[in-house]
Amino acid sequence: MKHRVIVINPGSTSTKVALFENDSVIFKENVSHDANVLKTFDDISEQLPYRKQTILDVIENANIELANIDAFVGMGGGFASLVSGTYEVNAKMLEHAKTGFSIKNHPALLGSQLVDEFSQTYGGRAFIVDPPDVDEFELVSRITGFNDIYRESRGHPLNQKEVARRHAASIGKKYEDLNLVITHIGGGVSVSAHKHGRIIDSNDIAQGDGPMAPTRAGALPATPLIKQCFSGKYTEKQMLERIIKTGGFVELLGTSDAYEVSQKARAGSSKEKLVYDAFAYQVIKNIGALATALEGNVDGVLITGGIANDKDLTEKIAKSVCFIAPVTVYAGEFEMEALAAGAIRVLKGEEEPKQYTGIPVWQGLT
Numbered sequence: 001m002k003h004r005v006i007v008i009n010p011g012s013t014s015t016k017v018a019l020f021e022n023d024s025v026i027f028k029e030n031v032s033h034d035a036n037v038l039k040t041f042d043d044i045s046e047q048l049p050y051r052k053q054t055i056l057d058v059i060e061n062a063n064i065e066l067a068n069i070d071a072f073v074g075m076g077g078g079f080a081s082l083v084s085g086t087y088e089v090n091a092k093m094l095e096h097a098k099t100g101f102s103i104k105n106h107p108a109l110l111g112s113q114l115v116d117e118f119s120q121t122y123g124g125r126a127f128i129v130d131p132p133d134v135d136e137f138e139l140v141s142r143i144t145g146f147n148d149i150y151r152e153s154r155g156h157p158l159n160q161k162e163v164a165r166r167h168a169a170s171i172g173k174k175y176e177d178l179n180l181v182i183t184h185i186g187g188g189v190s191v192s193a194h195k196h197g198r199i200i201d202s203n204d205i206a207q208g209d210g211p212m213a214p215t216r217a218g219a220l221p222a223t224p225l226i227k228q229c230f231s232g233k234y235t236e237k238q239m240l241e242r243i244i245k246t247g248g249f250v251e252l253l254g255t256s257d258a259y260e261v262s263q264k265a266r267a268g269s270s271k272e273k274l275v276y277d278a279f280a281y282q283v284i285k286n287i288g289a290l291a292t293a294l295e296g297n298v299d300g301v302l303i304t305g306g307i308a309n310d311k312d313l314t315e316k317i318a319k320s321v322c323f324i325a326p327v328t329v330y331a332g333e334f335e336m337e338a339l340a341a342g343a344i345r346v347l348k349g350e351e352e353p354k355q356y357t358g359i360p361v362w363q364g365l366t
Contacts, residue, residue, distance in 0.1 A: 003347045004068060006059075006124075007339045008114050009075040010051065010107040013038060015114075017055055019064055020340040028336070031058045044105045045098050051110060052117050066122040072115035073343040075158070075335060076128030077108025081135035081361045084157060084198070085354040086342040089116045089126035093356040101358070102133055102154075103206065127353065129342030130158040132206070134199065135361050141201040141293070142362060150364060154206040155190030156305070157199060162338035163304045163330045164194055178299045181290045181324070183283055185313075186305035186333065187256070189213045191286040193293040201293045203286060208243040211282035214256040217247030218282060249275065258307045266312075280313055284320045291324045298325040305333060 002021050009016040013035050019027040033047075033054055041047045059066065073086075078100045079093065087093065089112050096102075097112045112128050119126035135153040142150045160182045161175070168175045176197035183191040189211045192202035203210025203219075212218035220243075229239055242251065250256050252275050265273040291298050301321055303314050308331040318327040345351040 001348075003070045003344050005340050005343045005347075006064075006066070006069050006072045006115075006118065007074075007336050007343075008055065008072065008111060008118075009335055009339065010110040010114065012107055015051060015055055015110075016336060017058065018336050018340070019062075019069075020344070022344060023337070023341065025336075027062050027064060029058050029062070031055050044100075044107065044109055045113065048110060048113050048117065052114060055114070066118065066124075069118075069122060069124040070347055071125040071127055071343045072118045073127040073129060073339045074111030074115040075108055075339060076111040076131040077106060077133060078103050079131060079133045079356065080358050081133050081152065082131075082356065083354070083361060084130055084134045084136060084161065086127050086129045086346050086351060087356050088353045089119070089128060090356055092358040093128070096356075096358055108132065125343075125347075127343045127346065129339050130161055132157065136198040136200060137202075137362070138200045139362075143365075147365075150362075151209075152204055152207070153199060153202050154204045155192055155199075155202045156184040156186075156188070156205075157192075158338045159184055159304060159333045159335050160190070160192055160194070160199070160302075162334045162341065163302055165341075166330065166334070167300060167302055167328060179294045179297050180300050180302055181287050181294070181298055182302040182304065183287055183317075184305040184333075185213075185283060185303065185307040187214055188216055189218075189283060189305075191283065191290050193290040195294060201290060206244060211286055212248040212279055214249040214258050214261075215245055215247065217243050217251070249279075258310070262310055262313065276313075280316050284317055287317070287321045288324070291321075296324070300325050301327045302330060303327065304330040306331075308332070 005020045007018045013033055015031045017029050017031055031054055078097050080101055093112050097109045100109055115126040132154050134157040137153050164180055165175045168178055180194040188205040190202055190205050192199045209219055249261055261272050261276050265276045308314055308329055314329045346353045
């Protein structure tokens with residue numbers, strides 16, 4: 001039986017849209033949105049009607065009949081922490097997306113809202129799959145030395161779990177049978193320990209944890225960071241932006257283009273080479289740290305994400321961590337395929353859809 005699914009993945013100035021029939025891509029388009037129009041909206045949720053119409057125009061031009069779609073599935077976000085899975089869009093989810101329960105003004109807030117709009121208009125079910133808010137941490141990985149600060153899971157669960165499933169299938173195993181360390185290296189960098197199908201520990205890419213990235217500062221020494229916050233040189237907004245928007249390559253080198261940095265490093269620029277080497281070194285250290293979370297019982301180290309297309313970089317990382325376990329590179333990202341696959345598993349009856357409650361999976365020490 002063929003299941004037709006529309007996948008919607010919002011970005012900052014564009015939205016990826018695809019039509020899948022089971023695991024086959026029938027149509028795929030990166031729908032551009034006018035940046036000047038987007039700037040007129042104070043809140044990202046206000047973009048919803050504009051984005052919906054722009055997407056609809058492209059779909060209609062491709063002669064896709066939306067009344068025949070079984071499900072609309074989006075890249076969601078902004079929710080309370082939740083367990084991994086495919087979620088039916090409901091009122092509480094939409095409330096949290098509109099208000100930005102866990103993040104503010106991020107394109108992922110639009111994912112659940114867009115698929116709900118299409119579902120309400122054309123029929124078909126509305127889902128989100130493995131949003132960044134997936135949190136499967138073991139309790140011991142949450143604790144810090146502060147009573148009111150806990151470690152939380154925010155990374156790339158959608159792409160990491162899809163890569164894990166593909167890798168498991170390639171070696172005749174199930175994802176749930178394996179222990180894996182997976183690193184996604186792109187605009188953000190997440191390194192995670194996967195234990196029998198659960199992400200038990202990872203760096204938090206949204207709150208300044210883990211390796212630096214093209215636009216993120218990564219983990220910083222706390223004392224000098226606090227001193228800068230109270231120096232009077234920066235506002236709170238400026239400091240937060242340095243951590244998650246204008247840090248990393250942007251602050252150090254003036255660009256977020258990892259390819260540009262790598263090329264200058266190879267051409268002999270000592271500054272770019274040092275920063276790019278430090279970037280690789282920080283990824284390597286985090287892979288080693290997450291291997292210890294699995295007590296060294298690691299079946300594979302997987303590298304994915306856009307920057308994983310740099311073979312020199314992945315070979316450098318692999319050379320340093322191959323003593324842990326075999327290293328496999330899955331360059332690029334598989335978010336669209338992962339979203340479609342999550343919806344199709346539900347449509348086929350292979351998986352029950354989860355219901356979003358808005359109650360965090362963990363609410364601190366009692």
